[in-house]
Amino acid sequence: MNAGLTLAVDAMSGDHGAAVAVPAALDVLATTPDLRLIVVGRGEVVQPLVAGVDPSRCRVVEATEVVGMDERPQDAVRRKKNSSMRVAINLVKSGDAAACVSAGNTGALLATARFVLGMVPGIDRPAIVSAMPAAHGHTVMLDLGANPDCSADHLVQFAVMGSVIASDLHGVEKPRVGLLNIGEEDIKGTEELREAHRRLAGTPINYVGFVEGNLIFSGEVDVVVTDGFTGNVALKTMEGLARFISSVMREEFTASPLRKVGALAAAPALRGLKHRLDPSAYNGASMVGLAGVVIKSHGGADRKAFASAVRVAIVEARKGVPSQIGGLMASVAVAETHKSPASG
Amino acid sequence: MNAGLTLAVDAMSGDHGAAVAVPAALDVLATTPDLRLIVVGRGEVVQPLVAGVDPSRCRVVEATEVVGMDERPQDAVRRKKNSSMRVAINLVKSGDAAACVSAGNTGALLATARFVLGMVPGIDRPAIVSAMPAAHGHTVMLDLGANPDCSADHLVQFAVMGSVIASDLHGVEKPRVGLLNIGEEDIKGTEELREAHRRLAGTPINYVGFVEGNLIFSGEVDVVVTDGFTGNVALKTMEGLARFISSVMREEFTASPLRKVGALAAAPALRGLKHRLDPSAYNGASMVGLAGVVIKSHGGADRKAFASAVRVAIVEARKGVPSQIGGLMASVAVAETHKSPASG
DSSP, rough: OOOOEEEEEESSOTTTHHHHHHHHHHHHHOTTTTTEEEEEEEHHHHHHHTTOOOOOOEEEEEOOOOOTTOHHHHHHHHOOOOOOOHHHHHHHHSSSSSEEEESSOOHHHHHHHHHOOOOOOOSSSSSEEEEEEEEEEEEEEOSSSOSSSHHHHHHHHHHHHHHHHHHHHOSSSSEEEEOOSSSSSSSSHHHHHHHHHHHHHHHHSOEEEEETTTHHSSSSEEEEEHHHHHHHHHHHHHHHHHHHHHHHHHHHHHHSSHHHHHHHHHHHHHHHHHHOGGGGGGGGGETTTBSEEEEEOOTTOOOOHHHHHHHHHHHHHHHHHHHHHHHHHHHHHHHHHHHHHHOO | OOOOOEEEEESSSSTTTHHHHHHHHHHHHOOTTTEEEEEEEOHHHHHHHHTTTTTTTTEEEOOOOOOOOOHHHHHHHHHHHHHHHHHHHHHHTTOOOOTEOOOOOHHHHHHHHHHHHOOOOOOOOOOEEEEEEEEEEEEEEESSOOSSSSHHHHHHHHHHHHHHHHHHHHHHHSOOEEEOOOSSTTTTTTTTHHHHHHHTTTTOOOEEEEEEEEHHHHSSEEEEEEEEHHHHHHHHHHHHHHHHHHHHHHHTTTSSHHHHHHHHHTTTHHHHHHHHHGGGGGGGGGEEEEESEEEEOOOTOOOHHHHHHHHHHHHHHHHHHHHHHHHHHHHHHHHHHHHHHOOO
């Protein structure tokens, strides 16, 4: 059905490096017939891990350097020209790969990808977007940390990018987009928020207005747009609360021998709960707005989680997310141009 | 042991009005020997609810008006001079009550309290503070929505107020205070955050540095300071996620007859979990920085939750939170003055 697809995997970055990235990518390769992999890293590390894999479907491209998890983004761009991250992104730029996946340093990945690939026309800055579990399935949220300070222009662009991700990755037909605020009234929030609110109402985006943080999970919206500071705080707060609730559950279910018996009886329900809230199923944040598909895996991702990120890359590459974003952004720009003489 | 304490209760505000506020306050009265109540509201509504209560411990003060939940703060201040909210705050101002509790409109309560009571010297704006459940017991967080835009001065003042609440309400000896940011490095965040970060390091506050959202729950800090926009988004996000997880649990535990049997066996653990995360135990946000104790109950609070808010008011009044804040703020100001010639 689908044309063959080649994916570049940065095999050296992240907390676990090649030991997780390579087996995870091979797991996806085994279940995706038309996929081909380019594994980027130091030959002596990655070659043994791909031994026995069909060479027509998986090849190694040598990269001698690795970007450290604490390395400054500008240093990675300037000095690490032969890093596994940089080489993987170069393969997207050259067209040898349709997308790349990395578990590396977020700032370095963003800066390198932006430097090498450039932006989709009409988009000023890349944003980090990911799906959150919600009552109706998923809510797409951005920006999760790339842009602490955002203008109204940026927020409008985020709404475009979030809409495309919700349609392309999650199959939502007319994604309902909300702008995160501390109240639903028009007068709430900063000037940037209020301007973006006014402008979004006049675009082809299915904009539903200001939403509060609880709506991320309620199923009332498909996309939540916010600046990278607020989005990152909300994301980390969710992660912290989920971890805290799960540790309290563990304590309560192991507090006595009788409780442990109860936990056994409740095991199917607890497994169901765990499955539905499984963070590894939500791994793979897209760096949207770039003129190429770049997926960031959590640095500490395990094999299953890294494989989720690889699958996100495949879907985005097949759907052509960057050109979809360009198309929707152009139609938003047209709508705003037509509107402004009358409204101004 | 403690001198007698009189509390004013706004009996008419909130989603449930007197039907919840009065019985809740009487519950606390029954278990707090030296407490006296002033129930503020329309006589024909509240008199029947206090019938039979010792009149030397509970009296009614008439207030003919009620501030609506959607009423604009400035309208409440200007036009509702005989509202239950305003009269309850007036009783704090006159010294007839040591504190007041209201489940009314947050904006109106803040504006009215600030107008009537004024601020603690050295504090520019009131902030909304509440405790969150955390690994070590509680984390105190502020501002939860009073001040969407904050300067470094405001953030330093919030750190002072959060420290006082953590010591006075939660018995923490040298509360560890963190400033919410999207990374722990000194270079992250806005200019206001970085300035507050530099200044807090030179104060008597036990400042531990920048913290990310997951640290709210981890037990590594006792106080998390942030602006009212970010704090409100984080709070609503927590509420939404907690509700979502609890609805997924309910679904998983009722998905089949066998699962329901499992839920019965797990009931003690599930009850323990519910008890430890019970939102009604966390009701009662303080409006700190005001020259008087004003406690805001959730508008939809039930009897148990409203009673929690009444108990918060009692502790803050007994500890003299406003004067504690004034004292710590003065010592912070002295430390900053002594430091600035050398550092400037």
